[in-house]
Amino acid sequence: MPPGAPLLPDETARAFLLERFQDFLSLESGAASNTREAYARDLARFASFALTVGARGPADLDARQLRNYVYHLKDLGLSPASIRRGVSAIRTYYRFLLSEGHVVRDPSERLETPRGWRSLPEVLTVEEVERLLAAPSLDDPFVFRDRAMLELAYGAGLRVSEWIGLAVRDLLLEDLLVRVFGKGGKERLVPIGGKAVGAVAMYLRELRPRLEKGRGRGILFLNARGEPLTRMGAWKVLRKHVERAGIEKTVTPHTLRHSFATHLLEGGADLRAVQEMLGHADISTTQIYTHVDREYLRSVHRQYHPRS
Incomplete structure (x- = not known):
């Protein structure tokens, strides 16, 4: 041998x-x-x-x-x-x-x-996510929309196509849920937290009625013209707030989804529950996040263990 x-x-x-x-x-x-x-x-x-x-x-x-x-x-x-x-x-x-x-x-x-393990986007730390979610300023005319969008994107682990495609009727805020239509039109219900619910409710009350000019088609997130926000528009919103938060990592809409999954697993969430929330048909797709999580654990070990 x-x-x-x-x-x-x-x-x-x-x-x-x-x-x-x-x-x-x-x-x-x-x-x-x-x-x-x-x-x-x-x-x-x-x-x-x-x-x-x-x-x-x-x-x-x-x-x-x-x-x-x-x-x-x-x-x-x-x-x-x-x-x-x-x-x-x-x-x-x-x-x-x-x-x-x-x-x-x-x-x-x-x-x-x-x-795929090498091409995973960088994952934000919890502290970086907090900075990003706090980045929209009250001086910005779209502050309520942007806060709601970022809270939902991270809080529900949505793909960019899912968060720009959300309809107002898909919000089940009293039940702390959103109805999401993923790949192939497959429907799933994803739980959201109180902060995301509060941000969305504020946007619905304070800004969206003023943006709606009859061209919104019932879609939740609208641009300045009252039309559904495009994928490129969502990227620009995210990039602006990443810069404002002083985050130097490359952050894409998918980074928020990866961060959502990784933070859940770091907190001890069950893999199958995360699979359901992400809308993965095969759990093997979700398992890549366990390796992001293990890399995080290894980095903590290397940083803090005296004999690492």
Whole structure:
């Protein structure tokens, strides 16, 4: 076994056909020696993980467990490049097993590499969010609209298309809820807090009636012409208040959504509850936020633990 690979019992290596896979790499696929060694380490680590989840061989693992294994690699602190190679090793391994008739299905077909983890927007701290929400000034003629918009965007974790598309009738303020129509028109109810309710109620009372000129089509957030706020208009509003709050991070509307999810998980929220609020069809999409959360925990550990 190459240096750095987990030591596996002989019966485990046999059960996972690791030597046969090495022969395949060397004799049939013509892989370079460095690739063979790296894949040997990756597959030994994979087999070791498989044992911990009760798998006795590669046929016992399904797509969900493979996805959990990729998250496990992330938690080990491996670089994205190393994780991508590990995923490539697993895909090659299962193609080999399938071609040799050792498995009847390939659970790695849709296994994703962690590109998305690197492209996640920066997450705002709670203190930065507080500064952003306090940024709209009473000197601004649109202060009530902007406060309501920012409170809702962060308070409900909405996509930009969702917060500019909200209709007045979608507000269930007495129940502390908003009705949201997400991707594919899928409807969900999202809870909001008292501060968001107060900001929206103030906007509805003090400003929106003056903006409405018969062209609002029932949409909640309107521009100076009384028309529904566009995506670009929402970006400009957000950018203005990010600058006013003195936040130096790159902040997009999606940053508020990421911050919403991350702060909930940091506070101990259940992953499935966060999935429901975000409107994710698949919980694996929501699970990326657990890694943002774990990165935060690691950074706290590195900063404050005396032996980090």
